[in-house]
Each structure stands twice: as C-alpha cells, then as structure tokens.
Amino acid sequence: MIEVSRVQLREIEIKLDETIKRLNKIQKNVFNSEIIDNADFIQLMQISSSTAKNWRNKGIIPYSQIENKIYYKIEDIQIMLDIHYRSF
CATH class of the missing domain: 1.20.5 (Single alpha-helices involved in coiled-coils or other helix-helix interfaces)
Known part of the structure; x- marks a missing residue:
C-alpha cells in the first residue's frame, strides 16, 4: 500500500x-479568436491533416483558403459539432 x-x-x-x-x-x-488556421484546427479537433482535408472536400466543415493557407471560423466549427451531435 x-x-x-x-x-x-x-x-x-x-x-x-x-x-x-x-x-x-x-x-x-x-x-x-474568430478564426483559426488549419494547424490549430487539427490540434483542436485532434485529427490528422488528411482527415481535415477529407472534411473540407466532403463539405463537412466550411473554410477559407488564401493561397496555401486554410482558415476556419470558430462559429463554423461549433455549427459542425452541433449538426453532428448525437445524444444517448
């Protein structure tokens, strides 16, 4: 003990x-903050960069792209989470 x-x-x-x-x-x-970049989004959601790319390509998460830099609105992340929320 x-x-x-x-x-x-x-x-x-x-x-x-x-x-x-x-x-x-x-x-x-x-x-x-009102927006975050892709690196912060990946860290926040604890996903890989390929998962983030798949979500963007499937239209799961809205984003803005300026040249090679990708940005997300915090409000869009919250909406995505609300839409996919499953209560038990």
Missing part, C-alpha cells in the same frame, strides 16, 4: 490547479 502524506497530496493539488489554469488559458485563447 502506498501512503501519500498531506504535503505530497497538497503539492499534487497545486500542480493540477496550475495545469488546469494553463489549459483554460489555451482554450480561451482559441475560442476568443
């Missing part, structure tokens, strides 16, 4: 709180 002292437990809680704050800050930065 592993015993954790109160001090060790408190240190873990502090580290978890710091991690949660950092994640919340990252999430707020993404959702406070």
